[in-house]
Amino acid sequence: MTAVPTVTLNNGVTMPQLGFGVFQVPDPETAAAVSHALEVGYRSIDTAAIYGNEVGVGQALASSGIARDDLFVTTKLWNSEQGYDATLRAFDASMDKLKLDYLDLYLIHWPTPARGLYTDTWKAFAKLAADGRVRSVGVSNFQPNHLTEIVEATGLVPAVNQVELHPRLTQEPLRAFHAEHGIVTEAWSPLGQGKGLLDDPAIAAVAAKYDRSPAQVVLRWHLQLGNVVIPKSVTPSRIAENLDVFDFELADADVAALSALNVDSRVGPDPDTNNEA
Numbered sequence: 457m458t459a460v461p462t463v464t465l466n467n468g469v470t471m472p473q474l475g476f477g478v479f480q481v482p483d484p485e486t487a488a489a490v491s492h493a494l495e496v497g498y499r500s501i502d503t504a505a506i507y508g509n510e511v512g513v514g515q516a517l518a519s520s521g522i523a524r525d526d527l528f529v530t531t532k533l534w535n536s537e538q539g540y541d542a543t544l545r546a547f548d549a550s551m552d553k554l555k556l557d558y559l560d561l562y563l564i565h566w567p568t569p570a571r572g573l574y575t576d577t578w579k580a581f582a583k584l585a586a587d588g589r590v591r592s593v594g595v596s597n598f599q600p601n602h603l604t605e606i607v608e609a610t611g612l613v614p615a616v617n618q619v620e621l622h623p624r625l626t627q628e629p630l631r632a633f634h635a636e637h638g639i640v641t642e643a644w645s646p647l648g649q650g651k652g653l654l655d656d657p658a659i660a661a662v663a664a665k666y667d668r669s670p671a672q673v674v675l676r677w678h679l680q681l682g683n684v685v686i687p688k689s690v691t692p693s694r695i696a697e698n699l700d701v702f703d704f705e706l707a708d709a710d711v712a713a714l715s716a717l718n719v720d721s722r723v724g725p726d727p728d729t730n731n732e733a
């Protein structure tokens with residue numbers, strides 16, 4: 457079975473560099489997809505309260521027979537639950553659905569700056585970490601000014617910032633900010649959500665050179681940049697294919713060729729203006 461490398465977070469906790477995302481997987485289908493992922497060797501699962509599938513994730517974890525210590529589970533606080541007390545309640549609700557005693561990584565899903573609540577929310581995250589309810593706390597979709605604000609208010613540096621990142625949105629300035637502050641970069645939509653990006657002729661050319669699929673060379677690109685990745689698939693063959701990326705390496709010129717596809721183009725919302733409740 458494939459051994460997935462780990463990254464060490466700023467509090468010493470280790471996290472698999474490749475995990476399994478379940479955005480847009482309906483709850484009734486989630487247990488089967490996560491079970492398949494666990495069977496082929498994934499140990500890190502990325503869900504969120506808003507995905508509505510924490511119950512399915514929890515069922516797959518419980519029935520897997522895999523020791524809790526060998527799993528790494530991430531969920532995220534939804535925007536409408538921001539604020540100190542609401543966060544503590546939302547955390548308990550997620551844990552009830554996941555049927556877990558502790559969580560590995562809890563993320564603030566979006567800053568939603570217009571609400572002005574992400575700093576209070578981060579204070580609740582600090583309490584959950586101090587109480588041992590969650591091993592590591594982080595954020596998602598935070599820009600440098602949001603990160604600076606929560607660190608100045610609490611002294612607690614997020615372990616991870618999970619952001620949209622793929623060859624058409626390479627996030628160089630944000631990655632440099634993370635590196636400077638000891639924050640791990642986790643890439644969401646690492647495949648650019650599949651269609652479009654994976655049909656790019658430049659990616660097809662690199663894939664042909666290594667006799668790999670376009671998805672595999674894109675995942676390899678992320679891994680070699682040091683990103684944590686969480687590709688999603690409900691297709692068993694793709695679930696296995698996306699994990700089968702640890703026995704080849706891209707030459708620096710091919711990493712650069714993929715990075716050169718950057719056009720700062722998002723498939724998801726802009727974190728500065730997304731205030732969705």
Ligand code: NDP
Nearest residue numbers: 477478479644645646647648649650671687688689690691
């Ligand atoms: P991905 O970039 O992982 O792409 C998923 C799409 O690519 C699906 O349509 C899937 O199809 C297809 N696909 C997967 N593997 C392959 C392959 N080997 N070859 C061809 N096509 C493939 O997109 P996501 O948006 O799902 O991002 C991944 C995860 O990131 C999410 O599941 C979620 O956990 C997280 N995320 C976090 C966000 C945040 O705000 N923090 C926002 C968005 C995502 P199929 O399933 O049909 O096989």
